[in-house]
Amino acid sequence: EDKVVQSPLSLVVHEGDTVTLNCSYEVTNFRSLLWYKQEKKAPTFLFMLTSSGIEKKSGRLSSILDKKELFSILNITATQTGDSAIYLCAVEARETSYDKVIFGPGTSLSVIP
C-alpha cells in the first residue's frame, strides 16, 4: 500500500530557530515529491522534487530528495511567526492508467516569539 509518513507531527520552536521537517514514502512508480504549506484553508505549493540530491531553495526554505532512501527534508532557517502552519508532503505516483497524489499527515509547526 502506498504511503507517505511525516515527522514530527507537531513542533514548537522559537523565532530564529532552524527546523527540519521529514517526509518518507513508499510508493510504486514514483514521479515526484511535493511540499505544501497549509495555513487556514488550501495548501500553497512550495517545492516539487524529482531528482535526488538537488536542493531546491526559496528564501529561507530549502528542500532535498533522496530517492535511494525514499525521503525528503524541508529546512526552514531563521524561523518567523509567519512560518506557523501545517507543512504537507505529497508524493505523485503513477497507477496503471492514472496518476494519484498521496498526502502525508502533515507537520504542524508553531513558531513562538
Add this chain to the structure above:
Amino acid sequence: DGGITQSPKYLFRKEGQNVTLSCEQNLNHDAMYWYRQDPGQGLRLIYYSQIVNDFQKGDIAEGYSVSREKKESFPLTVTSAQKNPTAFYLCASSIDGWNEQFFGPGTRLTVL
C-alpha cells in the same frame, strides 16, 4: 470502470475568450480539485470543492471560476481575466479531505 475523465484533451482558444474545461468522476467521491501545472513546477491548486454546492479558492484562483452543482461534475472556466492561461490543467477527486487524490488525464489549453 470507475474513474475520472476530463475533456477535451487539447483545447485551443483565442485570447479574450472564456473557455470551460470538463471534469467528471464516477467514483462517488465528495471532494474534487482543479490544479494547474506549468513546466518545471508542481501542481498548483486553483479551486477545490469538498461537497456539492460548495467550493473554495486555492493558490491561484484569480481569472478562474467553478461550479459544483452535481457530485460527479466540477467544471472549470478559464476567463479572459486570467493573464497566462496556457497550461496543463488537471482535475482530481478524493473520498474526502486531502489524503489520496485520483487524477484525470488532463487538458492542455493553448491560448493563441
